[in-house]
Amino acid sequence: MKKKIDVPIEESIRQKQIMDKLSVYIKGKKLKYHLSTFGCQMNAHDSEKLKGILEEIGYEATDQESDADFVIYNTCCVRENAELKVYGRLGSLKHNKKNNPNMLIALCGCMMQQDAVISKIKQTYRHVDILFGTHNLYKLAELIQTRLDTGKMVIDIWDNHKEIVEDLPSIRKFDFKASVNIMFGCNNFCTYCIVPYVRGRERSRKPEDILKEIQELVADGVVEITLLGQNVNSYGKSLDKPMSFAALIQAIEKIEGLKRIRFMTSHPKDLSDELIDVIRTSKKLSDHIHLPFQSGSTRLLQKMNRRYTKEQYLELVRKIKEANPNVALTTDIIVGFPGETEEDFEETLDVVRQVMFDNAFTFIYSKRTGTPAATMEGQVPEEVTKERFNRLCDLMNEVAAKRSGLKVGQVEDVLVEQVNRQDDSLVTGRISSNHIVHLKGTKVLIGKIVPVTIVENKTYYLLGESIQQA
Ligand code: 5AD
Numbered sequence: 001m002k003k004k005i006d007v008p009i010e011e012s013i014r015q016k017q018i019m020d021k022l023s024v025y026i027k028g029k030k031l032k033y034h035l036s037t038f039g040c041q042m043n044a045h046d047s048e049k050l051k052g053i054l055e056e057i058g059y060e061a062t063d064q065e066s067d068a069d070f071v072i073y074n075t076c077c078v079r080e081n082a083e084l085k086v087y088g089r090l091g092s093l094k095h096n097k098k099n100n101p102n103m104l105i106a107l108c109g110c111m112m113q114q115d116a117v118i119s120k121i122k123q124t125y126r127h128v129d130i131l132f133g134t135h136n137l138y139k140l141a142e143l144i145q146t147r148l149d150t151g152k153m154v155i156d157i158w159d160n161h162k163e164i165v166e167d168l169p170s171i172r173k174f175d176f177k178a179s180v181n182i183m184f185g186c187n188n189f190c191t192y193c194i195v196p197y198v199r200g201r202e203r204s205r206k207p208e209d210i211l212k213e214i215q216e217l218v219a220d221g222v223v224e225i226t227l228l229g230q231n232v233n234s235y236g237k238s239l240d241k242p243m244s245f246a247a248l249i250q251a252i253e254k255i256e257g258l259k260r261i262r263f264m265t266s267h268p269k270d271l272s273d274e275l276i277d278v279i280r281t282s283k284k285l286s287d288h289i290h291l292p293f294q295s296g297s298t299r300l301l302q303k304m305n306r307r308y309t310k311e312q313y314l315e316l317v318r319k320i321k322e323a324n325p326n327v328a329l330t331t332d333i334i335v336g337f338p339g340e341t342e343e344d345f346e347e348t349l350d351v352v353r354q355v356m357f358d359n360a361f362t363f364i365y366s367k368r369t370g371t372p373a374a375t376m377e378g379q380v381p382e383e384v385t386k387e388r389f390n391r392l393c394d395l396m397n398e399v400a401a402k403r404s405g406l407k408v409g410q411v412e413d414v415l416v417e418q419v420n421r422q423d424d425s426l427v428t429g430r431i432s433s434n435h436i437v438h439l440k441g442t443k444v445l446i447g448k449i450v451p452v453t454i455v456e457n458k459t460y461y462l463l464g465e466s467i468q469q470a
């Protein structure tokens, strides 16, 4: 007689069963984990899911890597520096493992999606136990189980994945704010960027799944959410029933109890007039838009495959500022892209001066093997790039200080995040524009929205005084 096997239909249920099984094995052993996250907000959010799985299994978090029985690095490969850090730290883990032979080491995230990295780890870092990529992090429990069963290095890297696994456990850093993925992957292939190769093609989550997740978060006390995607402006195009990003925001806005909505990252070429109308009318969208421009030179933008010109970017900024005069704009800028001349760089400085960004992430171009820019002619010498980079940082500091100075005297709502680390008579939070504000207060204010008058500009943060309410 054939044995009847009960195969769970949903992957998340199957993983839950493996977590339950492992938790029986781990129970009472008091095992600890330490997770390090490299890179962007997407990775930070993925790490919340990894933590959720590890804690469901029964591991406890520790701040000390040297105390951990399970060490996991969620890696980034956008720039070379992030990769070098991982290799450096892996080297020293060898020593930790000698002291604690039962310790497990897992690596995941964007670096793992590159064949050359996997070969290097297989050859040089034999003490690593588990390698997995960006498409299958929901399988962490199963990979641990396989490692324990076989005693061998487990490697599970997928090229792409269409199915999006919902409903996995997750540990949030804050009780009152959360990030929510609305899409994965990227179709843009900017010529310097490795992301489309390691995160795969664009896939949007169904609006009903996103709304359900946010409703549950709000019921759990969350008042602010950040919608995450590599290019949120093209949300919904790949759905069976296409839906625009603007329409998604409008649906989310209706959720009662949700106070603030943020999103990142926007690609200028896809930011629609429909979204600008939502920016104009929304009561919940924050006064902050992150809009990477990368370079002010139209010639370089074309070589970067960004598909907008300097003028189109400036026009878009004009429309956004007209729709919301309080908007704070932040951006990403790359210095030293192949072929960048002094004139090209001057165009970048010109955009910074014209737009008056509130903040910018400034990057030195990093050559990524496999991307078209890596083989372009005219790679810029390091000393030239560094000198330009310093000039850009000086200008950005000046511009950011001017912008934050404009907040002095304004009344703003601070969502309080934590007690100030340097001075425990203060608490720290963010206002709608994402500026950091310190104000007098105690931990009872954490998670509350407190109206304040901004009284001083300290460039990297503002001081606020709480407005006594009648
Ligand atoms: N070199 C430098 N910066 C890069 N970025 C992406 N790829 C590279 C690279 N090869 C930057 C872009 C992007 C941000 C997330 O990282 O500015 O917007």
Ligand code: SF4
Residues within 6 Å of the ligand: 186, 187, 188, 189, 190, 193, 194, 195, 196, 230, 231, 267
């Ligand atoms: Fe990279 Fe460009 Fe996609 Fe952003 S839009 S992830 S920079 S390819």
